[in-house]
Amino acid sequence: xxxxxxxxxxxxxxxxxxxxxxxxxxxxxxxxxxxxxxxxxxxxxxxxxxxxxxxxxxxxxxxxxxxxxxxxxxxxxxxxxxxxxxxxxxxxxxxxxxxxxxxxxxxxxxxxxxxxxxxxxxxxxxxxxxxxxxxxxxxxxxxxxxxxxxxxxxxxxxxxxxxxxxxxxxxxxxxxxxxxxxxxxxxxxxxxxxxxxxxxxxxxxxxxxxxxxxxxxxxxxxxxxxxxxxxxxxx
Amino acid sequence: xxxxxxxxxxxxxxxxxxxxxxxxxxxxxxxxxxxxxxxxxxxxxxxxxxxxxxxxxxxxxxxxxxxxxxxxxxxxxxxxxxxxxxxxxxxxxxxxxxxxxxxxxxxxxxxxxxxxxxxxxxxxxxxxxxxxxxxxxxxxxxxxxxxxxxxxxxxxxxxxxxxxxxxxxxxxxxxxxxxxxxxxxxxxxxxxxxxxxxxxxxxxxxxxxxxxxxxxxxxxxxxxxxxxxxxxxxxxxxxxxxxxxxxxxxxxxxxxxxxxxxxxxxxxxxxxxxxxxxxxxxxxxxxxxxxxxxxxxxxxxxxxxxxxxxxxxxxxxxxxxxxxxxxxxxxxxxxxxxxxxxxxxxxxxxxxxxxxxxxxxxxxxxxxxxxxxxxxxxxxxxxxxxxxxxxxxxxxxxxxxxxx
Ligand SMILES: Nc1ncnc2c1ncn2[C@@H]1O[C@H](COP(=O)(O)OP(=O)(O)OP(=O)(O)O)[C@@H](O)[C@H]1O
Ligand SMILES: [Mg+2]
Numbered sequence: 001x002x003x004x005x006x007x008x009x010x011x012x013x014x015x016x017x018x019x020x021x022x023x024x025x026x027x028x029x030x031x032x033x034x035x036x037x038x039x040x041x042x043x044x045x046x047x048x049x050x051x052x053x054x055x056x057x058x059x060x061x062x063x064x065x066x067x068x069x070x071x072x073x074x075x076x077x078x079x080x081x082x083x084x085x086x087x088x089x090x091x092x093x094x095x096x097x098x099x100x101x102x103x104x105x106x107x108x109x110x111x112x113x114x115x116x117x118x119x120x121x122x123x124x125x126x127x128x129x130x131x132x133x134x135x136x137x138x139x140x141x142x143x144x145x146x147x148x149x150x151x152x153x154x155x156x157x158x159x160x161x162x163x164x165x166x167x168x169x170x171x172x173x174x175x176x177x178x179x180x181x182x183x184x185x186x187x188x189x190x191x192x193x194x195x196x197x198x199x200x201x202x203x204x205x206x207x208x209x210x211x212x213x214x215x216x217x218x219x220x221x222x223x224x225x226x227x228x229x230x231x232x233x234x235x
Numbered sequence: 236x237x238x239x240x241x242x243x244x245x246x247x248x249x250x251x252x253x254x255x256x257x258x259x260x261x262x263x264x265x266x267x268x269x270x271x272x273x274x275x276x277x278x279x280x281x282x283x284x285x286x287x288x289x290x291x292x293x294x295x296x297x298x299x300x301x302x303x304x305x306x307x308x309x310x311x312x313x314x315x316x317x318x319x320x321x322x323x324x325x326x327x328x329x330x331x332x333x334x335x336x337x338x339x340x341x342x343x344x345x346x347x348x349x350x351x352x353x354x355x356x357x358x359x360x361x362x363x364x365x366x367x368x369x370x371x372x373x374x375x376x377x378x379x380x381x382x383x384x385x386x387x388x389x390x391x392x393x394x395x396x397x398x399x400x401x402x403x404x405x406x407x408x409x410x411x412x413x414x415x416x417x418x419x420x421x422x423x424x425x426x427x428x429x430x431x432x433x434x435x436x437x438x439x440x441x442x443x444x445x446x447x448x449x450x451x452x453x454x455x456x457x458x459x460x461x462x463x464x465x466x467x468x469x470x471x472x473x474x475x476x477x478x479x480x481x482x483x484x485x486x487x488x489x490x491x492x493x494x495x496x497x498x499x500x501x502x503x504x505x506x507x508x509x510x511x512x513x514x515x516x517x518x519x520x521x522x523x524x525x526x527x528x529x530x531x532x533x534x535x536x537x538x539x540x541x542x543x544x545x546x547x548x549x550x551x552x553x554x555x556x557x558x559x560x561x562x563x564x565x566x567x568x569x570x571x572x573x574x575x576x577x578x579x580x581x582x583x584x585x586x587x588x589x590x591x592x593x594x595x596x597x598x599x600x601x602x603x604x605x606x607x608x609x610x611x612x613x614x615x616x617x618x619x620x621x622x623x624x625x626x627x628x629x630x631x632x633x634x635x636x637x638x639x
Contacts, residue, residue, distance in 0.1 A: 050520060074526035086521040088514050099514050102507070103526035151525070 001026040001186055002047070002078075002155055005057040009039075009046050016042045017053070018210040024155065024188050024203075029181050031189040031197040031218065033231055034207035040190040041083050043207070044157045047188075048080045049073045060155065075103050079153035083160050083190075085140045087147070089133030093124060096132045096143055100150030110150065117146045120176050138169040145173070149180065156180065159190045174200055194231035198222040206231070240479040242604045246596045248485040248554065251492035254592025255547035256573030258499065258585065259540030265516040265583040266536050269339060272346040273326060275570020276353035277319050277541045279561050281548025282385075283357065283378040284315040286558050289386045291364060291374040300386030302437060308388040312491070315549045316542035323541025327534055357561025378561060385556040389487045392440075393480035396427075400473040404430065407465050410444075411455045418456075418473055420447045425476040428456075432464035438472070439464055488550045495546055496589060499539070503585060512536060516583070547573075568612060572599070575619045581632025590630060594618070 002024040009017040017039045024030045032040050046053040049070040058065045065073055079100075088096050097117070101110045118125040121142040127135060132143060141161055148156055161177070162170040174196050181187050181200075191197035198204055201218040206227060214221060221227050256278055263271045288311045289300050298307050330349050334342050357377045364374035372383060402415035412428065420426055426443035442459035450456050465471075503509035514522040515532045523529050551569070552558055559565050572595055580591025595615055602614035622629060 048524060050523070069528070070520075070523040071526045071528045074524060080524050082521055082524060086518065086524075088517045088521065090513060090517045091510065095510055095513075098507075098510060099522070099525045099527075102511065147525075 001061060002188065003057055003059045004043075004047065005055060007043065007046055007053055007055040007058060009042050009051050009053045016210055017046070020207070020210070020212055022205050022212065022215070024186060026186055027181075027184070028202040029177065029187045029189055029200055030203045030205070031191055031201035032205045032207055033191055033194045033197055034213075035230075036192075037209075038207040039210045040207055041159055042210075044080060044082075044159050044188070044190060047073075047157065048078065071103075074151060074153075077152075077154035078157065079148045079151035079155075080157040081144045081148040081159065081161065083163070085137075085144045087132045087135075087140050087143050089131070091132055092128065093130050093132050093135065093143060094128040096147050097124075097150055100147035101152075103151065109152075113150055113152065117149055120149075120179065121146050138165050141165060141169075141173065145176065149185075153185060155186045155188065157188050157190075160192055161189070162191065162193050162196065170196065194227070195222075198227075198232075237478045238604065242600050244479070244481060244485055246593065246600045248488050249600065250593035250596030251489050251496075252547050252551055252554075252569075252592075253573045253576045253595050254589040255492050255495065255543050255550075256570065257577040257580065257588035257592045258496070259544045260574050260577040261580070261582050261585060261588040262536050262540045264577070265585075266512070266519075266533055267331070269342050270346065270574070270582075271326075271331075271537075271540075272343070273349035273353060274540065274544060275566065275573065276350050276357075276561070277322055277544040278548040278551070278570060278573075279357065279566045280322060280353065281315045281319045281545030282552040282558055283548075283561065284318045284545070285311050285549040285552050286383055286385050287374055287376075287378070288314050289388055290372050290383070293386075294371070295364075295367060300388060301390070303386075303388050308487075311388065312546060312549045315545040319545030319548075320538040320542040323537040323544075324534055326541075327537040332530070332533075354562035380560045382560065383558045385552040385558055387553075387556065389484045389553050392483055393477060394483055394486060395477040395479075395481050397475045397477070398472045399426075399475050402471060404465060404467050404469045404471055405453050406467050407461060407469075408455075410458055410461065412441075412458055412461065412465070412471075413453050413455060414450070414471065414473070415452055417449070417451045417454075419449045420445065421475075422447045424478075427474050427476065428458060428471055429474060430461070430465040430469050430471045432466060432469050435464060443473070484553050488554060491546065491550060495543060499543070500585070502539075508532075508535070572612075572615050575615055579618060579622045579629055581629030584629070584631045584633075587629055587631035594630075 005021045007017055007020040020043055032043060034040055042051065045051045047058060047065065049065060049068050055066060060076055060078055063076065088099060097114060104110055123139055124142060124146055135143060145161055161173050165173065170193065177187060177189065178200050189197055189201060198218045198221060204216065204218040204221045205212050206214040214227065259274050260271065293300050293303060293307060326349055330345055331342065334345055358380040359377045360375045360379035362373045363376050366373045400416050400418045404412055405415050406413035427440055428443055429438040429440045431438045439462040441461045443456065444459055445457040503512060511522065511527045511532055514525065515527060515529055519529050576591035576595040577588045579594060580587030595618065598614045598618050599611050603611040
């Protein structure tokens with residue numbers, strides 16, 4: 001579904017990605033793990049069209065994404081819940097959700113989808129009229145995911161959805177990620193929390209300073225010594 | 236009391252002009268985080284476009300500007316808004332967009348350059364249409380360096396004066412009229428007489444300068460200057476001015492500006508486009524991830540801001556009919572005060588711009604009326620300094636957020 005080959009990105013003189021290749025098959029959860037500064041966010045931003053990049057291929061369902069502006073890539077079915085939540089703090093919760101559905105004209109379906117989203121995150125429903133900036137960190141994260149879902153993407157890019165959240169909420173978030181996937185959305189999940197990520201994912205890529213260091217079946221990787229030492233705290 | 240109310244009326248009228256202009260500064264700042272210093276020049280272009288339309292084009296369409304129906308005035312306004320909207324579009328597209336992502340200072344210098352360009356280019360003169368009669372203005376693009384008089388599209392008359400007596404003129408003798416009815420003129424009130432010559436579409440008006448007292452039918456009543464046309468037998472109305480006259484032009488200004496501001500408010504807070512605009516102003520990148528075509532939103536923001544500026548220019552020229560050349564300091568001050576209004580209200584905040592507009596007008600007008608008229612500009616900048624000291628983000632502004 002998503003086929004990235006030899007992706008290179010530079011910030012000025014600093015090269016952040018040195019030829020990253022990855023594939024995401026339809027229906028799967030694929031996770032991208034790695035330490036701080038490895039280039040995970042950069043990879044997602046390049047796929048979404050936010051960064052200038054060079055690559056042999058960045059194809060979604062066979063269509064080349066490079067050179068397309070971000071707002072057109074979204075329309076193809078690739079949504080991203082960006083790092084650091086990225087909600088619109090000056091808009092109400094409801095307006096944030098509406099922004100998620102910005103590209104859609106099927107008002108009735110949107111209403112239906114909102115209902116489903118509220119089942120996943122009942123908390124949001126109680127806070128609809130509230131300014132999104134006043135939500136707690138966890139609620140903002142829920143809102144960011146909910147908003148991305150309302151885009152009705154075929155491929156959802158999630159950038160550290162569990163960042164800075166209490167263990168309880170992290171559990172919920174990962175549960176939701178699995179549910180979203182089971183409902184038919186393909187997911188590319190960037191995570192610091194390698195433990196949880198490897199648990200829900202089908203496949204995994206390990207990124208180290210701008211290169212793919214390892215890749216393979218998520219369960220297999222979770223067992224490998226290297227990954228356990230570096231990312232799972234040696235357990 | 237009368238003075239106070241009169242000053243308040245001016246505050247509301249001038250304040251809505253400041254507010255209209257301030258909105259343009261604030262909207263562009265809200266989205267691009269920079270001050271469009273060329274904004275005030277768009278106001279000037281709006282005023283001069285209105286003049287060109289009203290003084291040159293309307294007569295060629297067979298409409299006498301001073302007798303124009305309201306829809307002709309509305310047409311002049313629309314055209315000015317369209318022209319300035321286009322100017323705003325081009326300025327953004329060709330001057331600012333290539334600098335997106337460049338250091339702030341570069342953009343700022345460019346804005347000043349655009350402003351200087353408009354101020355000087357506007358003074359060039361190239362006659363597109365010759366005058367269609369002696370004493371009539373030519374159509375010049377740009378507008379030339381000579382001041383021009385804006386035709387009074389909205390008559391200079393008060394809405395709340397009272398007709399005290401009607402009749403037919405018994406006699407006219409230069410600055411003296413004799414009336415068919417007896418009248419009593421009260422102390423300390425102003426009277427005027429409106430005469431409609433037979434067959435004329437409109438009344439002509441003269442001030443009554445006779446002292447207060449009782450005037451019997453046929454007795455001499457001194458007036459200022461009675462325009463030609465009045466003759467014995469013409470119908471007249473003797474009118475007493477209100478203690479606090481409400482000028483039609485002020486009502487037109489407040490109504491038009493108010494309508495535009497309400498429409499803007501609805502657009503920004505009740506439509507999908509407005510929501511996208513607010514989203515872009517919070518975070519351009521995230522908005523684009525939602526599928527918002529950011530460049531289009533920015534273009535439209537400029538078009539909106541500059542067409543409001545055009546409306547302000549049009550309305551300003553209705554009230555202050557002498558149009559100065561495009562680089563005149565009067566225009567510069569007008570723009571600066573509106574900018575101060577935007578900052579005082581909290582730049583980037585739409586309600587703040589409106590609030591700031593009225594606040595600045597209040598301080599300026601009351602200071603000018605009750606302290607000293609020479610210092611009117613000082614009050615405005617005094618408020619700016621005060622607000623910046625006490626609340627650097629402006630009255631309704633939120634803390635400045637670093638752009639990501
Ligand atoms: N805007 C930028 N300008 C310059 N360098 C940048 C920029 N954004 C990222 N980088 C650099 O690129 C590298 C990769 O950053 P990236 O944000 O992709 O890391 P990450 O894997 O997402 O890290 P984290 O887990 O901390 O979010 C880092 O060395 C970072 O310093
Ligand atoms: Mg990151």
